[in-house]
Structure formats: C-alpha cells, structure tokens
Amino acid sequence: xxxxxxxxxxxxxxxxxxxxxxxxxxxxxxxxxxxxxxxxxxxxxxxxxxxxxxxxxxxxxxxxxxxxxxxxxxxxxxxxxxxxxxxxxxxxxxxxxxxxxxxxxxxxxxxxxxxxxxxxxxxxxxxxxxxxxxxxxxxxxxxxxxxxxxxxxxxxxxxxxxxxxxxxxxxxxxxxxxxxxxxxxxxxxxxxxxxxxxxxxxxxxxxxxxxxxxxxxxxxxxxxxxxxxxxxxxxxxxxxxxxxxxxxxxxxxxxxxxxxxxxxxxxxxxxxxxxxxxxxxxxxxxxxxxxxxxxxxxxxxxxxxxxxxxxxxxxxxxxxxxxxxxxxxxxxxxxxxxxxxxxxxxxxxxxxxxxxxxxxxxxxxxxxxxxxxxxxxxxxxxxxxxxxxxxxxxxxxxxxxxxxxxxxxxxxxxxxxxxxxxxxxxxxx
Ligand SMILES: NC(=O)c1ccc[n+]([C@@H]2O[C@H](COP(=O)([O-])OP(=O)(O)OC[C@H]3O[C@@H](n4cnc5c(N)ncnc54)[C@H](O)[C@@H]3O)[C@@H](O)[C@H]2O)c1
Ligand SMILES: [Fe+2]
Numbered sequence: 329x330x331x332x333x334x335x336x337x338x339x340x341x342x343x344x345x346x347x348x349x350x351x352x353x354x355x356x357x358x359x360x361x362x363x364x365x366x367x368x369x370x371x372x373x374x375x376x377x378x379x380x381x382x383x384x385x386x387x388x389x390x391x392x393x394x395x396x397x398x399x400x401x402x403x404x405x406x407x408x409x410x411x412x413x414x415x416x417x418x419x420x421x422x423x424x425x426x427x428x429x430x431x432x433x434x435x436x437x438x439x440x441x442x443x444x445x446x447x448x449x450x451x452x453x454x455x456x457x458x459x460x461x462x463x464x465x466x467x468x469x470x471x472x473x474x475x476x477x478x479x480x481x482x483x484x485x486x487x488x489x490x491x492x493x494x495x496x497x498x499x500x501x502x503x504x505x506x507x508x509x510x511x512x513x514x515x516x517x518x519x520x521x522x523x524x525x526x527x528x529x530x531x532x533x534x535x536x537x538x539x540x541x542x543x544x545x546x547x548x549x550x551x552x553x554x555x556x557x558x559x560x561x562x563x564x565x566x567x568x569x570x571x572x573x574x575x576x577x578x579x580x581x582x583x584x585x586x587x588x589x590x591x592x593x594x595x596x597x598x599x600x601x602x603x604x605x606x607x608x609x610x611x612x613x614x615x616x617x618x619x620x621x622x623x624x625x626x627x628x629x630x631x632x633x634x635x636x637x638x639x640x641x642x643x644x645x646x647x648x649x650x651x652x653x654x655x656x657x658x659x660x661x662x663x664x665x666x667x668x669x670x671x672x673x674x675x676x677x678x679x680x681x682x683x684x685x686x687x688x689x690x691x692x693x694x695x696x697x698x699x700x701x702x703x704x705x706x707x708x709x710x711x712x713x714x715x716x717x718x719x720x721x722x723x724x725x726x727x728x729x730x731x732x733x734x735x736x737x738x739x740x741x742x743x744x745x746x747x748x749x750x751x752x753x754x755x756x757x
Contacts, residue, residue: 352558353572372380372402379438387444429458446490453498483518488541488606493521508752537694541577541645547582568621575620582612627723631716635724645696649688653751699746
C-alpha cells in the first residue's frame with residue numbers, strides 16, 4: 329500500500345477544532361462492501377440472498393462487454409431471474425426514473441443490480457425508492473424525504489469517481505426546475521457495493537480524469553468540511569453531519585490512493601494496479617463524503633454544469649484548487665497534510681499555501697482545465713454562479729469558511745482567470 333504512513337495523521341487533525349477531542353464520529357455505509365479484481369462474479373450469490381427476480385440496470389457501454397456477461401452468468405448460476413434495462417442517461421432526467429420504475433414493477437422486481445457509473449447507480453437508487461414508496465422523484469427531494477427502506481440495491485460501479493455505490497444521495501436533473509437536485513437519505517445507501525477495478529479498464533482517459541477529479545474533490549472536501557458539535561440528535565437531523573475522525577481517515581487514504589494511481593490510470597488505461605488504486609480512492613471518497621458532506625466546490629459546480637454542459641468531475645476539479653485557497657486559512661493542518669501526500673515537505677504554514685497549486689498541477693496533467701474560462705465561463709457569469717452556489721445551502725454551509733456571496737464571487741472570478749493569488753486570503757469578505 330502506498331503512503332500508509334499517512335494513517336497516523338488523522339488522529340491529530342481533528343483535535344484542532346474540537347471534534348477529535350470529543351471523540352464524536354459517524355460513518356454510514358453499505359451493509360457489505362466487496363472490493364477487488366474479479367469481484368463482479370460475486371453478484372449472483374449476493375443477489376440470491378435478496379430475492380429471485382433481479383432488475384439489472386446497466387450503462388449502455390458496458391451492456392455489450394464481456395465483463396457484463398460475467399455478472400449475468402453469476403446471476404443465472406444462482407437461478408436469479410434477470411430483466412435488463414439499458415436506459416441510462418448521463419444527466420439523470422427525473423422522468424426517466426418514473427418510466428424505468430414502471431418497467432421494473434411490471435417485472436415483479438425484488439432487487440436491483442446497477443452496473444455502471446454514477447448516472448446508472450443514481451438512476452437505480454431513485455427507481456428503488458419509487459418501487460417501494462411510489463410517487464415521483466420530486467416527492468423525495470432534499471434530506472430525509474424517503475420514508476423507509478427501499479428495494480435492495482447491489483451497486484457495481486464501472487467508473488472510479490462518484491463513490492455513489494457507498495453514498496446516501498442520488499442526483500437528478502429536474503427539467504421543470506431547470507437544475508440538478510439531490511435526494512438524500514440513509515435509505516438510499518446501496519445494500520451491497522461490489523467494486524471490481526477490472527470494470528474500469530475500458531474507461532477512456534477523459535472519463536478516468538473527470539471521475540478521478542470528482543473522487544479527489546470528495547476526499548478533500550470531506551477532510552476540510554465543517555465540523556459540528558457531536559450531539560445524539562445530529563445524525564437524526566442531518567444526512568451530512570460534517571467531518572469526523574472516521575471520515576478524515578478515509579479521506580486521507582483516498583487522496584494517497586489517487587496520487588498513487590490516477591495519473592498512471594489516465595496514461596496507461598490497462599494498468600490494473602493503477603485502476604485498483606483509483607477505484608479504492610473513489611470508494612473511500614464516497615464513504616467519506618457520504619457522511620461528512622461536500623462543500624463549496626460542489627455547490628459552485630452545479631450552476632457551472634447547467635451553464636456549460638461539462639461533466640460534474642471537470643467542474644469540481646477545475647474549482648477545487650480555488651476553493652482550497654479560500655479555505656486554507658481555516659484548515660492549515662489539513663492543507664499541509666494534503667501537500668505532504670503530494671510529496672511536498674516543510675513546515676505546515678508553508679505547505680498549506682502550496683496545496684492548491686499541487687492539486688491544480690496534478691489535475692491539469694489529466695487534462696482538467698486550470699481555468700473556468702477554458703470551459704466557457706466568462707466574467708459576466710460570475711455573479712449568477714456565485715448566487716446559485718451560495719443558495720445550495722446543503723453544500724455551501726458545509727464549507728469550513730463562511731461562503732458569503734462576495735466570497736463566492738471572488739473565488740469564481742479567480743477561477744475564471746486562473747489566478748490562485750486573487751482568492752481572498754483574509755477574513756475581509
Ligand atoms: N450519488 C452520488 O453520490 C454522486 C456523487 C457524485 C456525482 N454523482 C453524479 O454521477 C454522475 C456522473 O457519474 P460518472 O462520473 O460515474 O459518469 P457517468 O456514469 O455519467 O458515465 C460517463 C460516461 O462514461 C461511460 N462509461 C461508464 N463506465 C464505463 C466503462 N467502464 N468503460 C467505458 N465507458 C464507461 C458512460 O457510458 C458515459 O458515457 C453525475 O450525474 C453526478 O451528478 C453522484
Ligand atoms: Fe462529486
């Protein structure tokens with residue numbers, strides 16, 4: 329394992345702002361996680377425990393591949409009846425989930441197997457909800473809107489990025505509202521996550537890069553998220569409770585695994601060791617942010633995604649260094665820990681300032697743009713993006729440094745120009 333020495337660091341990190349000292353920590357996760365090359369062949373026996381009729385939702389690209397045949401063969405070898413749905417679309421339209429749920433109902437579905445990227449797994453989460461509780465996706469928008477357990481879901485990711493196989497959220501594009509909306513509930517966490525890095529070998533470099541940047545943003549934003557007072561009611565009242573020692577540990581290991589594997593996987597797609605590291609990082613990032621929550625980079629990406637039509641991971645990856653520069657003053661130790669994982673050395677004060685640059689250089693080597701202007705965002709868009717980002721309260725209020733409208737505008741403006749030094753460093757916003 330690369331950089332296992334970093335495991336010692338999170339024990340110290342949380343103490344600086346209270347939570348480590350109180351010992352409060354939370355982790356929500358699938359009941360079972362199977363990780364490793366070849367694990368796709370376990371889906372059959374896992375499914376047979378849940379029921380006899382499986383509805384398999386598969387990414388259209390994967391549906392023609394031999395690896396998917398292995399999943400089907402393992403289901404059939406356990407006498408599980410299979411109905412296959414290939415209607416996965418990148419920006420999950422809310423209406424699609426309704427149509428697919430109706431089809432799944434006609435098949436007498438007892439469990440769902442999702443084989444695909446975040447778009448596929450998110451579709452499966454919404455379908456599992458509609459099958460059990462009826463209605464339409466908008467009935468469940470926001471936090472804790474899902475009234476009880478959903479149809480069991482076995483999630484088999486084929487990208488290494490979203491970590492959706494381990495998270496309590498599905499992201500839906502609502503045409504009426506003209507925006508992407510989250511459905512967040514612990515009931516949405518898949519029953520089982522089966523993470524087989526061999527399934528990601530066919531990802532083209534641009535998918536590897538965007539998904540990997542998303543995973544890095546999940547780890548960094550979890551590690552630097554707001555830390556809340558640990559009360560018995562907090563996990564009842566919030567799906568995303570903020571960082572704690574458990575999520576810090578996962579996030580740091582996730583960053584290490586990405587540094588070890590992501591650039592190699594991008595350059596050499598068939599390198600299984602690199603694919604294994606990146607898929608591991610994606611899983612850890614999902615586990616970390618699924619409990620801690622993400623923050624400003626995710627809040628600001630949503631309007632940018634609407635405006636430019638760029639992939640989620642490209643937007644969060646581009647924004648991440650600028651958000652880190654803004655948050656640095658509140659998270660010196662954590663930024664220094666990140667810089668060390670990227671190979672830098674020196675005192676915390678110096679290292680923290682280098683972390684955003686190291687992350688930007690790392691992502692830029694994967695083709696993630698260094699500026700928002702490179703993906704079509706102009707100065708005229710800054711005010712609207714900042715306003716929308718701040719309004720995504722679930723995310724923006726999880727940022728360690730208060731994200732005022734003026735601050736959000738300054739961060740986005742700096743990202744448009746590619747000027748990390750223009751990000752406001754002191755509390756003057
Ligand atoms: N639920 C969550 O926790 C969560 C977290 C982050 C992002 N998201 C959402 O996930 C979506 C993005 O998911 P994603 O980044 O996994 O991409 P994706 O699922 O949209 O897939 C991207 C592209 O890669 C292709 N693809 C997938 N697997 C492949 C493989 N193994 N080989 C070749 N091609 C493959 C797909 O066909 C598609 O064209 C966004 O809608 C985002 O909002 C969800
Ligand atoms: Fe994300």
